[in-house]
Amino acid sequence: MPSTLFDRLWEAHVVAELGGGWALLHIDRHLLHDLSGSGGLATLAERGLPLNRPDLTFATADHAVSSAPGRTGETYDQGAPLYRVLREQSQKVGIPFFDIGQRGQGIVHVMAPELGITLPGTTLVCGDSHTCTHGGLGALAFGIGSSELVHVLATQTLRQKKPRQMRIVYEGALKPGVTAKDLALHVIGTLGAAAGTGHAIEHAGPGIAALPIEARLTLCNMSVELGSKIALCAPDQATVDYLRGKPFAPAGADFDAAIADWSELRTDDGARFDREALFNLGCVPPTITWGTSPEHAIAIDGTAPDPCAAPDAARREAWQAALDYMGLTPGQKLCGTPVDWVFIGSCANARLTDLRDAARVVRGRRVAAAVKAWVVPGSVEVKDAAEAEGLDEIFRAAGFEWREPGCSMCVAANGEVVPPGRRAVSTSNRNFVGRQGPGARTHLASPASAAAAAIAGAIADIREI
Numbered sequence: 001m002p003s004t005l006f007d008r009l010w011e012a013h014v015v016a017e018l019g020g021g022w023a024l025l026h027i028d029r030h031l032l033h034d035l036s037g038s039g040g041l042a043t044l045a046e047r048g049l050p051l052n053r054p055d056l057t058f059a060t061a062d063h064a065v066s067s068a069p070g071r072t073g074e075t076y077d078q079g080a081p082l083y084r085v086l087r088e089q090s091q092k093v094g095i096p097f098f099d100i101g102q103r104g105q106g107i108v109h110v111m112a113p114e115l116g117i118t119l120p121g122t123t124l125v126c127g128d129s130h131t132c133t134h135g136g137l138g139a140l141a142f143g144i145g146s147s148e149l150v151h152v153l154a155t156q157t158l159r160q161k162k163p164r165q166m167r168i169v170y171e172g173a174l175k176p177g178v179t180a181k182d183l184a185l186h187v188i189g190t191l192g193a194a195a196g197t198g199h200a201i202e203h204a205g206p207g208i209a210a211l212p213i214e215a216r217l218t219l220c221n222m223s224v225e226l227g228s229k230i231a232l233c234a235p236d237q238a239t240v241d242y243l244r245g246k247p248f249a250p251a252g253a254d255f256d257a258a259i260a261d262w263s264e265l266r267t268d269d270g271a272r273f274d275r276e277a278l279f280n281l282g283c284v285p286p287t288i289t290w291g292t293s294p295e296h297a298i299a300i301d302g303t304a305p306d307p308c309a310a311p312d313a314a315r316r317e318a319w320q321a322a323l324d325y326m327g328l329t330p331g332q333k334l335c336g337t338p339v340d341w342v343f344i345g346s347c348a349n350a351r352l353t354d355l356r357d358a359a360r361v362v363r364g365r366r367v368a369a370a371v372k373a374w375v376v377p378g379s380v381e382v383k384d385a386a387e388a389e390g391l392d393e394i395f396r397a398a399g400f401e402w403r404e405p406g407c408s409m410c411v412a413a414n415g416e417v418v419p420p421g422r423r424a425v426s427t428s429n430r431n432f433v434g435r436q437g438p439g440a441r442t443h444l445a446s447p448a449s450a451a452a453a454a455i456a457g458a459i460a461d462i463r464e465i
């Protein structure tokens with residue numbers, strides 16, 4: 001019977017079939033961050049359990065550390081205990097801890113791919129819902145809860161139920177200036193935030209093959225906002241080129257052997273999916289959210305919807321509540337709406353190509369007087385690489401703050417918030433009520449659109465600036 005890429009990855013990791021669709025899986029890589037990993041390591045220590053595979057476990061602090069220039073792991077006092085536990089327990093159990101200021105520190109979903117910790121064909125977990133990001137390199141990666149996390153630390157295995165499968169096929173090519181973030185928002189806006197619930201999604205087709213790896217990581221990152229814990233892109237030559245020479249990737253003859261293995265990681269012709277969807281990349285406009293769910297996404301030159309036109313009563317109510325929270329009226333044009341904050345960062349869009357996209361728009365221009373604008377690189381690697389090509393200077397000269405790597409204002413778990421009632425254009429992945437701080441109003445968009453908003457002082461169409 002023809003197999004899917006997902007079937008292949010799943011079957012290669014089954015330690016035992018448990019019946020009823022459940023299996024015990026081997027876990028090849030485990031990432032720990034300060035919010036969820038610290039608690040897991042502390043529980044392990046309290047229970048006197050040894051860490052099963054320190055060589056497959058990696059830790060860094062990202063959520064609850066300050067992003068202020070000159071910060072230490074303890075600058076944000078409420079996050080300091082989490083940072084200390086993660087650092088001390090990591091040292092005790094003998095796992096790499098990528099400390100503040102060191103190469104490797106950064107948002108787990110940014111640093112692991114760029115170090116080659118994430119590899120095609122591996123299973124990778126983290127106590128974090130955006131772990132689906134790593135599927136962009138062909139890893140079977142998903143977020144886990146706190147008791148699952150302790151189970152992985154103690155056994156290097158996990159009991160999981162095999163999900164249903166969905167394939168989204170992409171044809172054509174993105175128009176100039178339109179990015180993977182616009183695509184992800186467009187897909188979520190079209191299919192709805194629950195379209196992938198209970199499914200592993202394979203992003204496939206010629207459109208994906210033409211997307212660079214960082215764009216695939218962005219698309220897979222946003223897949224959890226479609227309801228799916230797992231997203232995948234089949235590895236190809238771009239994946240090989242991206243991983244070659246990465247510090248944790250295999251080297252020499254091992255790398256050649258790995259390439260041969262990775263070439264088997266494909267969906268067969270005729271393989272069956274429970275759900276399929278098709279998108280033409282050429283039809284994707286620059287896209288932005290107007291409301292409080294990533295599915296509240298529209299073309300940037302569009303207007304906020306009228307709840308009277310909602311397809312059902314539940315959505316009528318949700319749209320009205322979202323408009324009220326966002327301070328928008330039905331039919332209001334988004335372009336031209338004044339913004340107070342611009343945040344360029346997060347595991348969706350804080351990689352080097354994202355910063356380049358934003359810098360291209362910013363170069364030689366000034367941030368509008370009323371706007372506070374931040375760039376928070378996703379990792380030390382990204383920050384160093386961006387500085388080496390002078391991107392920090394472009395941002396600083398325009399009036400942006402150039403900050404230290406971490407999650408920062410994406411989730412505001414480090415005290416960095418958009419003030420109540422203020423409007424932000426953000427390159428992050430969630431616009432939930434209060435996500436960037438109590439009362440904060442978030443519009444999700446691409447790095448180029450966020451940069452354009454900072455310059456214009458209002459939501460702006462990058463095709464027109």
Ligand SMILES: CC(C)[C@H](C(=O)O)[C@@H](O)C(=O)O
Nearest residue numbers: 035036063127128129130411
């Ligand atoms: C805090 C963490 C566990 C959480 C997640 O699971 O995704 C966060 O990263 C987020 O983006 O909301």
Ligand code: SF4
Nearest residue numbers: 130346347407410411
């Ligand atoms: S950057 Fe945002 S979405 Fe990504 S892991 Fe951090 S808090 Fe979660």
